[in-house]
Amino acid sequence: MSGTSVVNALAVLLILTSMLVVETRKLRRAAYMYSIQSLVLVAIFLSLAVFMQAEPLYIWSITALITKTFLVPCLIIRTLKTVGNQEEEGPALETSSSIFLAVGLVALSFVIVEPFHMHAVLKLKVALAVSIAHFLLGLLCILARRNALKQILGYCLMENGSHLTLAIMAYNAPETVEIGILTDAVFAVLIMTIIARRLFKVFGTLDTDKFTLLKG
Numbered sequence: 001m002s003g004t005s006v007v008n009a010l011a012v013l014l015i016l017t018s019m020l021v022v023e024t025r026k027l028r029r030a031a032y033m034y035s036i037q038s039l040v041l042v043a044i045f046l047s048l049a050v051f052m053q054a055e056p057l058y059i060w061s062i063t064a065l066i067t068k069t070f071l072v073p074c075l076i077i078r079t080l081k082t083v084g085n086q087e088e089e090g091p092a093l094e095t096s097s098s099i100f101l102a103v104g105l106v107a108l109s110f111v112i113v114e115p116f117h118m119h120a121v122l123k124l125k126v127a128l129a130v131s132i133a134h135f136l137l138g139l140l141c142i143l144a145r146r147n148a149l150k151q152i153l154g155y156c157l158m159e160n161g162s163h164l165t166l167a168i169m170a171y172n173a174p175e176t177v178e179i180g181i182l183t184d185a186v187f188a189v190l191i192m193t194i195i196a197r198r199l200f201k202v203f204g205t206l207d208t209d210k211f212t213l214l215k216g
Contacts, residue, residue: 006051014160014164020033021034022137022144022154022157031076038069041163042064044164045060049061054172068182075193089146105136108133110133113129116128124168134161146207148196152196159185166181
């Protein structure tokens, strides 16, 4: 199997794990699914590093393994232990509607990349389409789910999608770029989980539809 085929196959697996993160009602399980998905992302980075002979991606792989596979899920699970909220409340969209929209977004992503003819991405159109779909699925998770922690996971999906796009389009970017991106992402998740704990302490729920007192 060629390097391109490996990357594209892993990219498809990334989409499947994204769907599980979005649709899983149990929040702890969703956090574990995100950890598995991030591990697939690390595998894509390593494959790209070998296939593209891009040494910076080895550093990307290590930092993504530490932050995305372990640190971010740990922050989510630690927050779950604090709030004692193990299962997502009713979503803003029914599961069938959410899956239908997700499939539509994936199809839209492939339509978007079809006109691309740049040499750098010509063999990785599937992976590029998946990276865009990944970003859109994260946005769908934020809009279609009412639980604050599930929305944080949606943000993480968007960040993973952006991360994969950067790896495909600018795989020779300096390691400092990768470190900066991951630092911002980790601190963003840390701040959002702290806010989620405070909201739960005040309102007794993480259902964002019930935060009506925040409307000014």
